[in-house]
Amino acid sequence: MLEGIKVVEYATYMAAPGAGSILSDWGADVVKIEPPGGDPIRLFFKTIGTDITDNPVFDFDNRGKKSIVIDTSRPEGQDLVRKMVEEADVFLTNVRPGGLERSGLDYESLKAINPKLVYCSLTGYGLQGPDANRPGFDIASFWSRTGVARLTVPKGEDLFALRTAFGDHTTSMSAAAGICAALVEAGRTGQGRLVEASLFRTGLYALGSDFAIQLFFDRVASTKSRHEQNVPITNFFETKDGSWICLVSRQGEVDWGPICRAIGREDLIEDDRFNSAKARRKHKEEVVTILDEGFANFTKEEMSARLDAESLAWAPVQTLAEVARDPQALAAGAIVQTPSAKGDGSTYASPASPVRFPGADDGPKGPSPTLGQHTRDVLDSLNLSAEAVEQLFAENVVA
Template identity: 50%
Template sequence: MLLRGVKVVEFASYIAAPAAACMLGDWGADVIKVERSGGDAMRAAFADVKSELKGNPTFDLDNRGKRAIVLDISKPEGRDALARLAADADVFITNVRPAALKRAGLDYDSLRQANPRLVYSIVTGYGLDGPDAHKPGFDVTAFWARSGVGAMTVPKGMDPFMIRSGFGDHITALATVAAIMAGLFERERTGHGRLVATSLLGSGVYTMGSDLAVQLKFGRVASMRTRDQSINPIGNVFKSAEGRWFLVNPRGGGSSRDWIELCRILGREDLVEDERFKTGKARRANSPALIAELDRAFAELPFEEIARRFDEADMVWSPLQTPADVAADPQVAATALVQVEDGEGGAYPSPATPMRFPGADVAVRPRSPTLGEHTRQVLAELGYSAEAIEAMYAAGAAA
């Protein structure tokens, strides 16, 4: 595996930072998850659901294949054990707020004294600089609301809505892994590690970068519109005769070629010569009328026929799938899922990291660890004697 021999210490909770550590683990790194006595809050994600639903797929997604230990850093022995772990690590990942890390002597400047090769990754809500750097932040606040993602994805005149679970976190995790890998690459050349920082706010701004670049340059940006008011009426979502939604994305933003091809597919060549729709400018000006015409044409065709015609014409399109559709999609299974051990001799599908390494991918990943499952094992690897480990347990510094 690509990162075999790389040791990662994760002192984090929730999603963004643990997800980044999980990606490194998927690629072969040895990831040690350090939790406080209460455990990562995501362990309780399904605590209130119906009893017949067993397991915690949200936690498992971002923690599969890790080893887990419990240390209480409010006690000197627990804090020292975590520092010893970092002294022997290649990567340290945390999303604890910087002020708390500094108070505990677990900030980058403290840990690099014992391990100058350490790549220290910190994930924050709002970054390390600026007037609000100290504030706590989740993806719904820092990524979704503060960065503008939430406002820019709401059609004009409609109320804002909440983000789906982990949306901004997993985008931030991708950025975090990229930063860590750059730090490891630099270390190979210089012999020195470094601090790398990512934030939910920064990821949100970059995710909407195309629109925000326009805002920064011109002082304004077009708002989202409802489908009946689309600026490009043929780049839109439509429904088949059975009511199945699908999305059409014409090349070149609605070139005449794709417009003519779409009319041919629908058997509506008469629309090509309609003065209201002859040019791109005319189609934009008469968007509601054109969308109404297309709606009527698509409503006469079953979904499978639409799919056949689009594929034969090499159109860029896709069904608008529900989660159940995605779970049953053979293309998703082939490219975007991984099997995870269930701890009972079987395995179940789970989302894979989006980077694939043909010939080096692992078909099945180990399950996520139980709370403190590997505490004794990891402490022994650090050189603690059996007596010292028992003393740490007795003092509440380990569990």
């Protein structure tokens, strides 16, 4: 879909490189500018004492890209980036605004070089306001500052961290969508645009329904324990063999009867204590206890069949090990084979990008690059003389 689109990625860690990986999967030519020493995520497993050739965390966000090492702290390095931008369609960065301005790599500077450039800035908090230059990480900007961390925890329990790069990759999706929208506009008008994505704003959108309630009513309900749910039949229940099932009730009164039949308690269908949403809310603890007892009479396999027979909405609560074996994950294209960085033609399973384009090649276009693997190739594409290229290497501007 994005074949022929040239992306210059000047970014490290996960959120912005994740957006670049999505664009690469969709066909864009992505050149990753790395600092001397490389993107710190290359060291993810070495940091915890494991040294492996394939780094599934780095590879996930950088497969199919080219790598060039440039020391952008030096004027010659900054000039090289500007040279790369001349023919680019997209410039993607998560460098803080102040640093970009000081090095002449901010939007206005690069727009003057290439008016059609789509310039995506991905930051912690956006490009304006008192925190525009504050460092941003997903556990801080996406999870904590937005209120997600407090709202997710049931009242009275300790706070907990979100999992690795959860907020980063949610923001990767929003940045990739914004870039694609701006590319459509640039193709129509010949003019590029600044695209501003942030962990903070994406987190607020991800929490949007609750945030909308807060903004409208000036309050929002706290997260409740299982026995305190206002809609107790939308809940989690454990089966006889220790598996958990997420049960979801639809609006209105259509699901109470089917749920009762599924757990073998038809006698409760017309019980005035439970046969309306208002009554179930009043007796919510008792409702959950009854359903707990009902689910505990059946194994996961048996309960699954009974819920399906009643056309109820439900899902197993799975571990990632179970997800990796889930036939639906494969059928949905959510797991793809990524070429190994070993260069021996082998592949390994990895998460797919978030959108499928049936009939199109929407998967990894190659392995993640080794550090500086394509430096000479990229410099050659800039029509620099052989002497100029060798001087850049000799002076350690590139590697």
